[in-house]
Amino acid sequence: MSSVRPPSILSNRSEQTLNVLEYEFLAEKAAALGRAGDRVGEALGKLAAHQGDGDERRVLLKAAADAVYAYFIQRELCGLRKHDDAIRDYGIPREVLVRLGAA
Secondary structure: OOOOOOOHHHOOOOHHHHHHHHHHHHHHHHHHHHHHHHHHHHHHHHHHHOOOOOHHHHHHHHHHHHHHHHHHHHHHHOOOOOOHHHHHHHOOOHHHHHHHOOO
C-alpha cells in the first residue's frame, strides 16, 4: 500500500508552507466554482432569451444542462452536497434539471 506524501521540495519545510499550499488549493476551488457559476448564468440566460422551439433550443438546453452539471460537480468538490439553494438562486428550470435526472 502506498501513501501520499508532499513533493520533495516541501519535505523540509515548515507546517506554514503546507498551510499556504492548502490555502492556494482552497482559493483555486473557490475561483473554479465562481467560473462554473458564471457559465451557468450565461447558459441559462441564453436559454431564457430564446424564443420558440426547435433544434436551437435543444442545443441551448443541452448547454445549460452541461453547465449546471459541471457546476454541481464543482460544488461537491468544495464540500457543498445539497444543491437546493443553487437551484433556487440561479432559477434553474425544471427542464434542465430533468436532463440531469434531478427532478
